[in-house]
Amino acid sequence: MYEEVTIGARLRALRRWRGMSLRTLGDLADLSQGFLSKVENGKQPLDRRSHIAAVAQALQVSETDLMGGPHLTQDPVQSEPHVHIPALRVALQTNGIKAAATDRARPLAALVVEVRDGLEPLRRACDYVAIGERLPAVLDELYVHTAEPADELAQRTALETLVEACVCATFTAKNLGYPDLAYMAAAQAADAASHLAEPAQIGKAAFLRMQTVPKAPQARTLLMAERAADALEPHVNAPGAVEALGMLALTASLTAATCYDKAGAEYWLAEAARLAARVPDKPLTNWQSFSTANVGVWRVTVEVERGASGASVLKLAESVDETSLGRSSRRAAFLADVGRGLARDRRTQAEALRWLKRAEAVAPQRIRNNAAVRETVGVMLQQAREAAVGRELRGMAARMGVPH
Known part of the structure; x- marks a missing residue:
């Protein structure tokens, strides 16, 4: 399961297997030939959900085929x-x-x-x-x-x-x-929720399903999220329903961003903020950490998905009360998203590495198994020129199984 293969190399192999030129793939995926060339050569990360979905759909392969499965290293x-x-x-x-x-x-x-x-x-x-x-x-x-x-x-x-x-x-x-196993677990939750016939439980199961469906086609996923939110809205006063509805709204926002729907992404973020005002701002106790602070975290995720980079990502991060997130999965995801956004601008790559290492320190098991972070570290390593930065990058790359 340990593959000494970058996503760029895998993309090139799949493209050639399909007999496609870079121009053809770019036309089908609505991405520039230059961008895809940089991805194949390890000079640009393929880490946005919209790009992954578009390329996988154009190549007619699964996202796992493109991104690779679990990477097992000697790091315990x-x-x-x-x-x-x-x-x-x-x-x-x-x-x-x-x-x-x-x-x-x-x-x-x-x-x-x-x-x-x-x-x-x-x-x-x-x-x-x-x-x-x-x-x-x-x-x-x-x-x-x-x-x-x-x-x-x-x-x-x-x-x-x-x-x-x-x-x-x-x-x-x-x-x-393991996306297949994640989907199986979400399906089991949906089965249990259907037996309960409680709106909040059905909403929770719907949120899980949104987290496990393939990224392509995203328009279908967005419709699923919007329908689930609309179905739960009339029952928002039921116990646990606000948090479930809030998480569905955040999912709809991120999915809209993936569909290049800026207005939809902003609408659902606003809906999530409205719902978050109804619950205590206690991310460590609310279901799925739903809170005002968590809405701020998802805003960073949404903007990074939309292509935010460099100093603009740092400005977004300043609005998040990171300390309220504790040593949690949500905090690790936030730190990693900021780091990925910073890494897109060479002027902030040293800062990016600091954020990624902080994410790793908060949740090492998650971050060292994260495909998007692995891709970012690999591209940064390819671009690194200064010896000090290179040594730190090589250390993180080794822990994540990135060829170095």
Whole structure:
């Protein structure tokens, strides 16, 4: 699974396999020939969702074919989380709401505490090794309770807890580079939510689905997100609905940006800000960290997707209260997005490296497995000329399995 191949080299191989010239690919993907040439030569990152979707669709390949699967290195921090993926896959593939794969489980109350106070904090901290050691068994046991509930209340509690466990499974699989497994976990959450028939739970499951569908075609994903938000809006006063609706709005904003729909991206960001004003600004306790601070984080993500670079990214970052995010997955993603935006401008690449290293320090397991960061580091390494910067880049590249 460890591939000494850059995305640029993979793009060139896929393009030649399809018998396409750079000009033909550029015309099909609506990207310039010069840009694609720089990507193939490792001088420009292919890290925007819109570009990845356009190129994959033009080549008629999957995003995984283009971006590559998990990159396993000799660095244990990067590679050890993958050890537990087979057990997670088995738990998701062999269980069903009415058909558990095992027949023994801890008391339901203990599993509720395990998910809420054990797995959820680990998910926020991106500790995928610890998650992998615990999550497969928790999923098995929750399915025992959904298949043979003690009563109606127990069944609802088991289903609600299963949705949250699937949130953990979805993002663990996604962030480690297993999109098929992430989609499977999201589908399991949707199944549990449909049995509950509660708008907030259905909204949560819809949010997970938006996180796992392919990037192309994005217009279809945007329509899905807008429909899910519209369906939840009338029930916004239900418990947990504001956070779920807010996350759907943020997803719609990012997807609109990917579709080059600036007005749509701004509209959904404004909707998310309006909803965030209704909940405490406590990212570390709200569902999926939804809060005013988190809306600011997503604004940075949206603008980086739209092509923001250099000093303009730093200005956006100044509006975010980073300290409120704690040592969390959301903070790591924010730091990485700022770093990726800074890396696009050679004048701010030294600053970019500092932000990327801070992201790595907050969540090393996530960042060292992040394809977009890996791509950015590889391009920066290609462009590096100063020895001091080169040494630091080579160190980070080695930890992420980037050829150096």
